[in-house]
Amino acid sequence: MNLKSLRQSFNRFYTGKRKTILRGTLTGLIGTALFAGWWFSSDSNGIQQSVGIEPPKQELGALPIVQPTLKYGFALDTFQVFENTIHNGAFLSDILLRHNLSYVDIERLASNAKPVFDIRKMQAGKSYTVLTKDSTQRAEYFIYEPNVYEYVVFHLQGDMEVTKVERPITTETKTSAGVIESSLWKTMTDQGMSFELADKMEDALQWSVDFHHLQKGDEFKLVYDQKFVEGKEVGVGKVSAAIYKTGEKEYYAIFYDNGKESGYYNLEGRPMKTSFLKAPVKYSRISSYYNLNRFHPILKYHRPHYGTDYAAPYGTPIMAVGSGTIIAASYTSGNGNFIKIRHDETYETQYLHMQGFAKGIHAGTHVNQGDIIGYVGSTGLATGPHVCFRFWKNGKQVNHLSLNFPPAEPLSEADMPAFSQLRDQYLEMLKNVEPKFVVESEDADTSGVARVGNP
Numbered sequence: 001m002n003l004k005s006l007r008q009s010f011n012r013f014y015t016g017k018r019k020t021i022l023r024g025t026l027t028g029l030i031g032t033a034l035f036a037g038w039w040f041s042s043d044s045n046g047i048q049q050s051v052g053i054e055p056p057k058q059e060l061g062a063l064p065i066v067q068p069t070l071k072y073g074f075a076l077d078t079f080q081v082f083e084n085t086i087h088n089g090a091f092l093s094d095i096l097l098r099h100n101l102s103y104v105d106i107e108r109l110a111s112n113a114k115p116v117f118d119i120r121k122m123q124a125g126k127s128y129t130v131l132t133k134d135s136t137q138r139a140e141y142f143i144y145e146p147n148v149y150e151y152v153v154f155h156l157q158g159d160m161e162v163t164k165v166e167r168p169i170t171t172e173t174k175t176s177a178g179v180i181e182s183s184l185w186k187t188m189t190d191q192g193m194s195f196e197l198a199d200k201m202e203d204a205l206q207w208s209v210d211f212h213h214l215q216k217g218d219e220f221k222l223v224y225d226q227k228f229v230e231g232k233e234v235g236v237g238k239v240s241a242a243i244y245k246t247g248e249k250e251y252y253a254i255f256y257d258n259g260k261e262s263g264y265y266n267l268e269g270r271p272m273k274t275s276f277l278k279a280p281v282k283y284s285r286i287s288s289y290y291n292l293n294r295f296h297p298i299l300k301y302h303r304p305h306y307g308t309d310y311a312a313p314y315g316t317p318i319m320a321v322g323s324g325t326i327i328a329a330s331y332t333s334g335n336g337n338f339i340k341i342r343h344d345e346t347y348e349t350q351y352l353h354m355q356g357f358a359k360g361i362h363a364g365t366h367v368n369q370g371d372i373i374g375y376v377g378s379t380g381l382a383t384g385p386h387v388c389f390r391f392w393k394n395g396k397q398v399n400h401l402s403l404n405f406p407p408a409e410p411l412s413e414a415d416m417p418a419f420s421q422l423r424d425q426y427l428e429m430l431k432n433v434e435p436k437f438v439v440e441s442e443d444a445d446t447s448g449v450a451r452v453g454n455p
Ligand SMILES: [Zn+2]
Pocket: 288, 305, 307, 308, 309, 387, 388, 389, 453, 454, 455
């Protein structure tokens, strides 16, 4: 997978997600209201749409059943409805002035909105709806949807109230399985799963599976929570169980919560979480290994490469692989912006060529494993965006990919009966999941991307 297809995958994901959200808004129902067929064009561009349903044809012996079309708690067929998305650089006032509100009204509305919703946070591309009785008159309601989970109703009459409504979320346990065709997320999105699910699976297995070394033919199976709003899939909750099979090896992650602690455990009840993550960036590709005799791409001579390079797009978050204290957050001409973390008396890690540091990150900051410390860049001696990751053991740089750390302590005897029961339940569910195979239409490029290098 190269950077181009990586971006395409991102785009595909976001486009796909946006469609889901749009579909989600189509069936905005409040409470137990009945839903009657209602349609609007998702690429509406502000043109007034006559919304309303054809009255059911009355037939002899059949009584008409009138079902109001409800959305945001309003009977839409009694209004003229304008559906649109916020344009780049547009303000609430621009929209409302077009619908015959005065500046005084808008100011009052903005001040009423303050405790409920910050109108400056309206984003380009998000949906809004204007309800009016007559387009030549002042609009009655403006409804903004910051996300699929909630919407904000601006009452444009009377007290000019502003209210936020949260849509109830329900979850359902689901299972999924797949076989790696090229990259993890390409496989998952091609097989009808979401990027978000790939992300959560990576979270569950990040300590045991090196996602930079996936093999064609690797298999995975998952038990996870699917979130729904008004009957539409809106996101992935927790991954409860995961199996990842690569070659002869199988890795298991079972989520267990004993009320005090929670996390992922292997089949024997040992925590999956180890002192260090396998890599400091997700969805990246190793572009250069630790190598004591490497030909340097910029300097054009052989010299040791004491790190592992992870190529990823500019701005990709870089995580602390373990908890510790930042001992350097600075700049040199070779390293560019870099961070060094001391984890304990033995280990330190270092991250080079960053675009910038995360907020609040400086020498002396304590960080936890997985905290974002900065963003991928190409500062210093680097030909492309990547992070050069260096692992120090007792003051010497070592190859972290060849290190083995002792396993963590298992769950207590008292936890084991409950854990085993849960584990067996998940394993039974996983046993029955079959991967969905799809025919690869694209050329699966696993050969690599534009060369990146660094000191
Ligand atoms: Zn490097």
